[in-house]
Amino acid sequence: MIEVLSSAALATVQDQGRTGSLRWGVGTSGAMDNLALAAGNLLLGNALDAAAIEVPVFPFKVRFGEDCAFALTGADCAARLDEQPLLPWWVHQARAGQVLALGLPQGGAHQRGSRAMLCLAGGVEVPEVLGSRSTQLRGAFGGHEGRALRRGDVLRAAAAGAACKTGFGLVPPALALPLQQGGVAAVRVLPAAEYMAFEPASRDAFWAGEWKITAQSDRYGYRLEGEALRPIAPMELRSHGIVPGVIQVPHSGQPIIQMRDAQPSGGYPKFGTVIEADMWRLGQAPIGSRVRFIETTWDEALAALDEVRAWLDKVARMVELHRGAPVSVARQPG
């Protein structure tokens, strides 16, 4: 078991998200950096749907009550286990009584993330609710008691104490799969239903401009600041389903990107959608940083998903080598 020593709010238990309950009004939740979570689980030999602790506010400290392997992925937070500095994107072994401390995210302008994932051997053991362990903050269920973690909370790792290969890591995806436009972090966007209903000048400004991620940004959505986007005529839409990544434009003209805790329906005009393959990039974008948008197509967006899958496959093969398991090669008959 591990005990939360920080009062740092907003750390939550997340897995890859809760699908299949949108029709009951239940949004997906899930890790803001789904790639960091997937890689952390691979490093530990966990199931890919295992849950971890997402940490967006620092410093953050936990004490291990028993021996436990863990992986740190996501933002590089100058972590220390007692006094020993730890490498990011690496598997480590904690001994009973040791304290893990995460500090402020480090790195150059394009590598500095904003959220660390603390992945534990076997995953964080909390009950599955509606098929997921992710925290549903609005519904107050899932995760640890349906809420953000507090000082004194005690969590269990499903495979604490089990032997686990440690002492190896990987090159983070921000380096392996970089994406920039004009020297600024970028994400790809597929235009959405109301895109053509905006002024041509606004459409141009959207792709050409740099967008600041304002302080009013969180797991629900990122409120952006830039040149206001003007519709050709005011729009009143009927309530409809939305997903994380959808870029809505309310009357102010300043766009809002729906993030993982987004509600499952909305009514504001939709300018575009950040493609699923790039949501992890956005999940790591710090408040106050700038982002640019690159117009993409359906086929390019699918190719981007393939690229992410290929990277995870590569990680899985590398982990398999390190963990000493035999590499199985599928042979085709003939």
Place this chain on the structure above:
Amino acid sequence: MTVQRPSISLLGTTALIFEAPGEMNLDSQQRIWALAHETQAWPEIREAVPGMNNLMLTFLHPPRGAGALQALEARLHDAWDAAVARPREGRVVELPVVYGGAGGPHMADVVAHTGLSIERIVELHSAPLYPVYALGSHPGYCYLGGMDARIATPRRKVPVLSIPGGAVSIGGAQTGVSASAGPSGWNTIGSTSMCFFDPAQDPPAALQPGDMIRFRVEGIVR
């Protein structure tokens, strides 16, 4: 007579939205339910999610290539053309409501906007049997059809940071009841107590599309 075509648009590679043409009404919504029922069984679809006269389909497997996507869209148009409005014999749920007072802090705004008396607003709001069109927004929340247009009131310019669960409110031409506390841009005119969502139940939401809500006047606070 021209028949407006339905429209289909993408939400990244995660989902698409099908929007029914024409006026929003129950007949069209019943066809949306039929379309949701059919498309839920398609192998590339993860979930069919009805909205207000529209349907979101999330992908389990996004169609490979622009050609496959077009084929899926054509199949969806055909399924809509073939969809028959199927009325659902839903349950009727009566919710006792205290209108106005501390539980209905924006009643004065609805009075100001409509020019009607509080008694008349309550009378018009509690008269219909409201069909649940769809669920969304937050766990257990019901989108209702059938509100009297005379009490329609625009959404608030500045959303309220948190309205409690059970808040009965008007947003534009729609009315609804919050299932849990949270931010809202709607005008709260009353309150009721009802548990709309329990994740331990199957299904977790108390009401389904096709069920009906009747608001019973428990009291009016001026």
